[in-house]
Amino acid sequence: MSQGEPGIELDTSLGYMLKAAASALHSALEAVLRPLGMTITHYSCLELLAQRPGLSNSELARGAFVTRQSMNVLLQALERQGLVVRPAQAPVGRALPTELTALGRRQIKMASAAVRRVEQDMLANLNAGEQDQMRRLLAACIASLTEPPASAT
Amino acid sequence: MSQGEPGIELDTSLGYMLKAAASALHSALEAVLRPLGMTITHYSCLELLAQRPGLSNSELARGAFVTRQSMNVLLQALERQGLVVRPAQAPVGRALPTELTALGRRQIKMASAAVRRVEQDMLANLNAGEQDQMRRLLAACIASLTEPPASAT
DNA sequence: TGACTCATGTCAGCAGTCTGACATACGGTT
DNA sequence: AACCGTATGTCAGACTGCTGACATGAGTCA
Numbered sequence: 001m002s003q004g005e006p007g008i009e010l011d012t013s014l015g016y017m018l019k020a021a022a023s024a025l026h027s028a029l030e031a032v033l034r035p036l037g038m039t040i041t042h043y044s045c046l047e048l049l050a051q052r053p054g055l056s057n058s059e060l061a062r063g064a065f066v067t068r069q070s071m072n073v074l075l076q077a078l079e080r081q082g083l084v085v086r087p088a089q090a091p092v093g094r095a096l097p098t099e100l101t102a103l104g105r106r107q108i109k110m111a112s113a114a115v116r117r118v119e120q121d122m123l124a125n126l127n128a129g130e131q132d133q134m135r136r137l138l139a140a141c142i143a144s145l146t147e148p149p150a151s152a153t
Numbered sequence: 154m155s156q157g158e159p160g161i162e163l164d165t166s167l168g169y170m171l172k173a174a175a176s177a178l179h180s181a182l183e184a185v186l187r188p189l190g191m192t193i194t195h196y197s198c199l200e201l202l203a204q205r206p207g208l209s210n211s212e213l214a215r216g217a218f219v220t221r222q223s224m225n226v227l228l229q230a231l232e233r234q235g236l237v238v239r240p241a242q243a244p245v246g247r248a249l250p251t252e253l254t255a256l257g258r259r260q261i262k263m264a265s266a267a268v269r270r271v272e273q274d275m276l277a278n279l280n281a282g283e284q285d286q287m288r289r290l291l292a293a294c295i296a297s298l299t300e301p302p303a304s305a306t
Numbered sequence: 307t308g309a310c311t312c313a314t315g316t317c318a319g320c321a322g323t324c325t326g327a328c329a330t331a332c333g334g335t336t
Numbered sequence: 337a338a339c340c341g342t343a344t345g346t347c348a349g350a351c352t353g354c355t356g357a358c359a360t361g362a363g364t365c366a
Contacts, residue, residue, distance in 0.1 A: 010204060010216075014284060015178060015272040017291040022175035023218040024298040025168060039352085051163060058314055063163075065176040070353045072316065094314040094361055119168040124297045126290065131167060134290045137283060138170040141275045145177040192322080211344055223323050225346065247331055247344040 018141075025122060032114040038107070041066060043115065045074060046108040049084060049100045056095035083107060171294075178275060185267040191260070194219055196268065198227055199261040202237060202253045209248035236260060 010016050029040050038046075044064040048055060055063070061071035075098065078084045083104035086096040100108065123131055163169050182193050191199075197217040201208055208216070214224035228251065231237045236257035239249045253261065276284055 010201070012288065013272065014276060014287055014291070015182075015268070017288060017295070018171075018175055018178055019218060021291045021294050021298075022171055024295050025171055028298050029168075041352085048163070056314075057316095065172060066352095067354060068314075069316080069355085073353085076316095090314090090361080092362085096315075115168070118298075119166065122294045122298050123167060125293050130290060130293075133286060134167055135165065135170060137279065137287045137290070138167070138174045140278050140283075141174050142170070142177050144277045145174075145181050145271075145275050194322080209344075210346095219322090220324060221345075222325080222347090226322080229346095243331085243344090245332085247329095249345075 025118070028118045028121070029115060032118055033111060036107075036111055036114065038111055041070070041074060042078070043108070043111045045071065045078065046083065046100065046104060047112060047115075049098060050105065050108045050112070053099050054097040056097060058095070060098065078104070178271070181271045181274070182268060185271055186264060189260075189264055189267065191264055194223070194227060195231070196261075196264045198224065198231065199236065199253065199257060200265060200268075202251060203258065203261045203265070206252050207250040209250060211248070213251065231257070 026040065029043075033040060033043055041064055045060055048060055048063045052059075052063075057072050057075055058068045060075070061068040064071060075084065075086070079086060082101055084098050085101055086098050090096055126134065179193065182196075186193060186196055194217055198213055201213055201216045205212075205216075210225055210228055211221045213228070214221040217224060228237065228239070232239060235254055237251050238254055239251050243249055279287065
């Protein structure tokens with residue numbers, strides 16, 4: 001663990017730890033969602049719609065961190081299953097505002113509770129101040145990665 | 154954006170922010186690795202081998218957060234490309250200790266530098282103390298998610 | 307009005323990863 | 337010595353998500 005070595009120091013690399021944490025969260029979420037017959041993206045889509053009804057396919061894709069093509073496939077499946085509805089024609093532009101059905105709302109309710117439990121597990125050993133700090137730090141990382149073009153003023 | 158709604162509050166949910174940060178990092182890494190003809194898992198495998206020569210397929214899989222089946226497919230490809238070598242027979246048990254070739258070492262050198270730059274970009278606005286704090290927080294989250302069976306004392 | 311740019315929805319093909327299954331090798335137990 | 341549980345390597349099939357491509361609709365500017 002000296003520093004003269006080439007490459008990144010895995011055990012202390014924040015990039016690696018971030019990936020490790022995301023992976024652990026991913027696995028934990030999969031574990032609780034599988035019994036409900038849902039995948040993580042499936043859940044993400046429904047959760048987004050529960051909180052922001054009327055989102056379009058592209059907006060959902062950005063919110064769930066997948067391409068709009070992937071989200072489109074998922075939405076078509078969810079539509080077939082009667083969990084969401086989309087108008088046949090766009091009220092404006094091409095965007096089709098999506099809404100949850102009653103069935104969809106029932107599904108997301110169960111899933112959301114399970115996901116909340118996982119998140120609480122994850123934060124079990126962090127007090128409120130530490131959680132705030134973590135929000136700050138993650139937000140800073142996201143910002144730095146997202147808008148690095150905003151340099152060289 | 155109000156807080157009376159059901160479900161998880163996306164904008165403040167640490168689970169969601171963790172996913173967002175991981176996704177941003179993932180995209181940034183893809184962007185710098187693609188010109189080098191490498192995927193993230195491809196890079197991860199080589200980086201692990203650079204720092205811990207002799208890792209087995211299963212160990213590499215755990216380190217790169219994929220299944221051993223996926224890593225096996227990748228290793229076979231890397232072997233064909235002459236980036237890594239594995240003995241034809243296991244010296245002990247079934248585990249095949251993998252090593253980088255000279256070509257593999259050359260590849261990982263370029264990639265590692267690029268990845269390091271991305272990580273530094275990500276942490277550009279965090280001082281040393283904040284980075285330490287973030288390590289602590291992420292480690293706590295990982296631990297809580299990994300060994301939650303240690304409850305109900 | 308017409309041209310250009312941008313965002314969106316959608317189709318098709320491809321790459322990466324996962325689950326399921328099986329055989330092999332080690333270690334501890336009976 | 338025989339047995340059992342665990343870990344590993346590997347093959348095969350299925351699935352998910354991504355890239356590439358195209359058409360449509362809205363906004364901007366000359």
